[in-house]
Amino acid sequence: MTEHVQKKNPGLATLLSLLWCGLGQIYNGKIVKGLILMSIYLVCVIYFVRCILGVISGTEEEVAAKGMIAVILGIIVLMLWVYGMINAHETAEKINKTE
Secondary structure (H helix, E strand, O other), rough: OOOOOOOOOOOHHHHHHHHHOOHHHOOOOOOHHHHHHHHHHHHHHHHHHHHHHHHHOOOHHHHHHHHHHHHHHHHHHHHHHHHHHHHHHHHHHHHOOOO
């Protein structure tokens, strides 16, 4: 018996991941992967914001350390976001080709 796989719209998958990292994976049926991406993304965003707010006050060393951590977290957030969009698009295309 062949299992019918519902076609996915790669553009919609990309758009959903553009709105929030991991949504495109969930749309594609990769629930666990989407939830993991969402969780990592959310934690990084929260700590990024906390570091940015922490730069406002503190000693010079604390401000420098929090600033560096904020830069690193910002890069990680950006990489996760871009990866999520690319992966969601490619996964939707692979799902459509397997039918």
